[in-house]
Amino acid sequence: MSLEVSLLTVFIAALITALTTGLGALPLLFSKRLDARWLSIGAALAAGLMLAASHSLIDEGSAANGWLVLLGMASGLLLVVAADRWLDGHGTPDVGELQGADARKALMIVGVMTAHSFAEGVGVGVAYGGGEELGVFITVAIAVHNIPEGLAIALVLVPRGVPVWQASLWAIFSSLPQPLMAIPAYLFVTAFEAFLPVGLGLAAGxxxxxxxxxxxxxxxRRLSAAAVGTVVVLSFMSMFAFQLAIHH
Known part of the structure; x- marks a missing residue:
């Protein structure tokens, strides 16, 4: 294929999408005090955001090949369960000042969102393979979409005592696969385009x-079932409306 866009352009575009993930933690700067109840509220909000993101991934992948999405979801399930059991068996390393169960949850959500970022990086590279105009559009869409995903990470980390600036760095770290995957996906767009539904399904699972x-x-733990359901649905709706606004 002829390279109509420079590799530096593709790398910078994907790097921007990674950096915007860190912006998701900034709203928590305005929360002066996060008591124990925020652990539950943050978890419910993050759950709704992640369910909406998963819905978007499955919908996008199914447009190409639904069976490959299912294969990816099964792979994602196996990988995350294996990682969970490995952490249980070997103990969880400290994450900053977090220890024990808090460190485990931090590692799990950062790990899951990092897996998600591989598919997004491939998406950026494949999009630029279709031309600069499509690449710019997909880059902007993913960059804006990454902000609430960074918020989902921060909602798990900050109520557990992680400073907002560190939560922002962890969010950016989870998106580093995007610039790393964008270049090979752009160079070998045909091969990576076929893989994309599997990657999307893996992240969703x-x-x-x-x-x-x-x-x-x-x-x-600290919210009633009705309150959890309400927060999750409202969070899902907000993320879904956000996605609709981006695509339209």
Whole structure:
């Protein structure tokens, strides 16, 4: 294929999408005090955001090949369950000042969102393979879309005592695969385009597991079932409306 866009342009575009993830933590700068109840509220909000993101991934991947999306979801489920069991068996390393169960949840959500970022990086590279105009559009869409995903990470980390600036850096870290994957995806667009539905499904499967295995149990500790359901649905609706606004 002829390279109509420079590799530096593709790398910078994907790097921008990674950096915008860190902006998601900034709203928590305005929360002067986060008591224990915020662990549950933050978990419920993050659950809704991640469910909406998973819905978007499945919908996007199914447009190309639904069976490959299912294969990816099964792979994502196996990987995240294996990672969870490995952490249980080997102990969880400290994450900053977090230890034990808090460190485990931090590692899990950052790991799941990092897996998600591989698919987004491929998406940027494949888009630029279709021309600069399409590449710019997809870059902007993913960059804006990454902000609430960064918020989902911060909502798990900040109520547990992680400073907002560190939560922002963890969010950016989770998106670093985007610039790393964009270049090979652009150079070998045909091969990576076929892989994209699997990658989208893998991320969706891991995120859905995270919602039901980690976030919703946390949300239910200090909120009633009705309150959890309300927060999750409102969070899902907000993210879905955000996605509709981007695409239209």
């Amino acid at each position: 891991a995120m859905i597991w995270m919602v039901f295995a980690e976030l919703l149990p946390d949300a239910s």
